[in-house]
Amino acid sequence: KKMGINLLLRFVLEIGALISLGYWGFHLDLALGLKIVVGIGAPLLAAVIWATFGSPAAPFPVKGWRKLFLEVMIFGGSALALFAAGQRVLAILFVLLTVLNRVLMQIWHQI
DSSP: OHHHHHHHHHHHHHHHHHHHHHHHHHTSSSOHHHHHHHHHHHHHHHHHHIIIIISTTOSSOOOHHHHHHHHIIIIIHHHHHHHHTTOHHHHHHHHHHHHHHHHHHHHTTOO
C-alpha cells in the first residue's frame, strides 16, 4: 500500500512540475503574448521531454545517471521556476517531496 501511495505521489509531482512551469511562465514580467507562449510552451516542452525519455512508457527510456539528470532538470527546474515566481515555500516543499519520493522509489525498486 505504501508503495502505491509513493507512485501516486510521483504522478502528483509530475503534474505539479508542469503546473509550476506554467505558473512561472504566466508570472514573468513580459508582454501578455510572451507570457502565453512561455506559460504554455515551458510545460509543454517539459511534458514532451518527460514522455519521450522519463516516463515508464517512454519510447526512448533513459536509465542510471541519465535518468537522474533528467529528473533533476525537470523537477529541479520546476522548483526553481516556483522560487523565481515568488512561491518560495512551495518550491522548498516541492523539492522535499521530490527527494523523499525519489529515495523511496530507489528503496522500493520502483525505478
